Amino acid sequence: MKMIFCLFVISWVQGEGVHAALTEEAPKINIHGYLSQGFLISSRNNFVLDSKKGTFQFNELGINFTSQVTDRIHVGIQFAARDFGDKGNDKVLIDWAFADYNWRNWLGLRVGKMKLQYGFYNKTRDIDMLRTFILLPQSIYPEIYRDTATSMKGIGLYGVVSPGSMGNILYQASIGATEVDLEGSTIDLFETIGDINITQCDVGRIFNGCLVWETPLKGLRAGFTLLDIKLNCSGVITKDFTVPLEFPPYAITLAWKGDLFAVECPKYQINVFSIEYTWKNLVLAAEYLKMRHEMKLYVIDRYKNDMLLTTESYYISGTYRLSEHIELGINYSAYSTDLDGKLAPPPVSPDLDDQKDLCAAVRFDLNAHWTFKMEGHLIKGAALCFPRYNLNEAGVPIFARRWSLFGAKMTYTF
Amino acid sequence: MKTTTILMTLLFILPMFILPMAMFSGVAGLKIIANPGAQTLELKKKDIRDIYTGVTKIWETDGKVIIAILEDSELHKQFLEEYVNKTPIQFRNYWREKVFTGEGESPKSFKTEKDLIDFVVNTKGAIGYISSPTEKAVTFVKITR
Numbered sequence: 001m002k003m004i005f006c007l008f009v010i011s012w013v014q015g016e017g018v019h020a021a022l023t024e025e026a027p028k029i030n031i032h033g034y035l036s037q038g039f040l041i042s043s044r045n046n047f048v049l050d051s052k053k054g055t056f057q058f059n060e061l062g063i064n065f066t067s068q069v070t071d072r073i074h075v076g077i078q079f080a081a082r083d084f085g086d087k088g089n090d091k092v093l094i095d096w097a098f099a100d101y102n103w104r105n106w107l108g109l110r111v112g113k114m115k116l117q118y119g120f121y122n123k124t125r126d127i128d129m130l131r132t133f134i135l136l137p138q139s140i141y142p143e144i145y146r147d148t149a150t151s152m153k154g155i156g157l158y159g160v161v162s163p164g165s166m167g168n169i170l171y172q173a174s175i176g177a178t179e180v181d182l183e184g185s186t187i188d189l190f191e192t193i194g195d196i197n198i199t200q201c202d203v204g205r206i207f208n209g210c211l212v213w214e215t216p217l218k219g220l221r222a223g224f225t226l227l228d229i230k231l232n233c234s235g236v237i238t239k240d241f242t243v244p245l246e247f248p249p250y251a252i253t254l255a256w257k258g259d260l261f262a263v264e265c266p267k268y269q270i271n272v273f274s275i276e277y278t279w280k281n282l283v284l285a286a287e288y289l290k291m292r293h294e295m296k297l298y299v300i301d302r303y304k305n306d307m308l309l310t311t312e313s314y315y316i317s318g319t320y321r322l323s324e325h326i327e328l329g330i331n332y333s334a335y336s337t338d339l340d341g342k343l344a345p346p347p348v349s350p351d352l353d354d355q356k357d358l359c360a361a362v363r364f365d366l367n368a369h370w371t372f373k374m375e376g377h378l379i380k381g382a383a384l385c386f387p388r389y390n391l392n393e394a395g396v397p398i399f400a401r402r403w404s405l406f407g408a409k410m411t412y413t414f
Numbered sequence: 415m416k417t418t419t420i421l422m423t424l425l426f427i428l429p430m431f432i433l434p435m436a437m438f439s440g441v442a443g444l445k446i447i448a449n450p451g452a453q454t455l456e457l458k459k460k461d462i463r464d465i466y467t468g469v470t471k472i473w474e475t476d477g478k479v480i481i482a483i484l485e486d487s488e489l490h491k492q493f494l495e496e497y498v499n500k501t502p503i504q505f506r507n508y509w510r511e512k513v514f515t516g517e518g519e520s521p522k523s524f525k526t527e528k529d530l531i532d533f534v535v536n537t538k539g540a541i542g543y544i545s546s547p548t549e550k551a552v553t554f555v556k557i558t559r
Contacts, residue, residue, distance in 0.1 A: 030513075032510075064513070064514065066516065068478070078516060097516075098516060102472060105470050105471060105472050123511075123515045126514075127510065129507065129510060130507050130510060160469050160470075278500070278504070368506065
């Protein structure tokens with residue numbers, strides 16, 4: 001984190017000198033920000049901590065400072081904080097901070113901490129003002145994994161090529177690393193459903209590639225995103241791990257509470273195919289995601305298991321702006337997951353295997369800076385619901401199959 | 415739920431075939447102007463769209479492209495519809511996306527054509543649009559198909 005900040009300052013100072021020499025003016029610093037406060041209430045399942053009672057622990061804020069220091073060099077930094085139930089707690093983090101050298105339209109270079117790109121909308125999920133819906137379709141952009149899907153540190157290339165009358169092909173490829181918050185929602189999910197306590201998690205390498213084709217048909221664009229991650233985790237087992245068998249003794253305990261474990265993930269790959277069509281005030285979008293997560297689990301030297309977690313999800317969405325002040329939106333998203341292995345653990349709950357969500361939203365633009373939104377969800381399944389907030393008295397996650405969610409949010413942007 | 419899925423899929427797919435044939439009409443009087451240093455006399459409509467969506471950031475003749483707009487005007491709305499295929503709100507949010515991901519700066523916004531023309535005249539790499547002729551030292555960009 002300190003390294004990136006230093007990089008930013010160095011680029012800025014050096015850039016200032018170059019720019020001053022060229023224009024005899026100090027570089028202008030642009031400041032932009034956003035602040036949003038939301039409310040969530042759900043029926044039958046807690047989507048987030050205490051959402052069955054209704055919660056205001058749902059907000060985002062951010063501020064950025066950017067400067068065009070020369071014709072080709074642009075630097076910037078954004079600080080962001082969020083609160084989502086008991087996650088985030090408005091802790092201020094560097095969201096992104098990078099220096100951008102735009103050599104040609106077909107080749108640019110970025111160094112520092114950059115937003116992770118998967119699908120068309122992950123980069124902008126923190127900025128409520130940019131979309132009709134409060135929550136992005138959960139099947140592709142689940143809140144539960146949001147803390148690990150925001151940014152990466154590294155180096156990236158980007159640019160655009162325009163092959164004749166075929167439109168534009170925009171590309172972006174980045175390589176680097178990211179940090180996993182041990183207090184975050186992703187770790188929380190695995191700890192709860194796996195009965196483990198993760199004490200260390202390292203992302204060895206992350207590759208993020210993205211191709212977007214702006215087709216010759218006005219308003220139609222299609223994209224493909226690849227996220228490839230290698231990571232290792234270790235920790236302690238918090239509950240005896242017993243697997244049912246079809247023959248006597250009908251169950252076998254493979255690991256005991258207090259055993260140390262390690263998980264190697266040689267392949268954690270996410271592919272997203274995206275399409276979006278804009279015609280005047282109508283925007284239609286659809287995305288399809290396939291995730292493949294290969295895991296090797298070791299419990300001291302007693303037990304080893306290779307497991308494969310696969311996820312398939314998609315959504316379709318339509319929004320229409322009725323007037324300068326009102327926009328309507330509807331989307332349907334579906335998510336399913338499957339865990340396979342030689343000795344895969346028994347399912348925690350069948351409702352954790354899938355989730356289907358029908359959402360309708362209305363957005364009011366009070367003016368260019370203020371928006372107010374409301375949306376309702378009818379949901380079947382609970383795969384993207386936080387298990388920790390839905391435990392029964394025995395500490396086992398338990399869900400209602402059909403449930404609903406309502407959200408409202410107000411945002412100010414400058 | 416299956417019926418819902420099929421219906422929503424149809425709702426998504428059908429307009430893709432029905433809606434795209436948007437009419438392609440010119441806007442009377444609208445002129446694209448550039449700083450004389452840009453030395454760009456001819457651009458295609460697609461070039462204008464690429465410039466105003468930040469896809470083209472560097473002029474072929476070198477130097478950064480600086481976009482000027484007349485926000486909150488009928489001319490702005492007509493220009494976006496004709497050249498950028500976005501409504502003013504879509505255009506504003508498109509650039510906000512660039513600003514909040516660190517990938518670009520918002521276009522320079524002006525209240526009057528006079529201010530916009532002055533900016534284009536005095537700023538290397540600037541491009542804008544106006545509705546009425548000007549005698550100031552700007553390059554009028556010819557739009558080719």
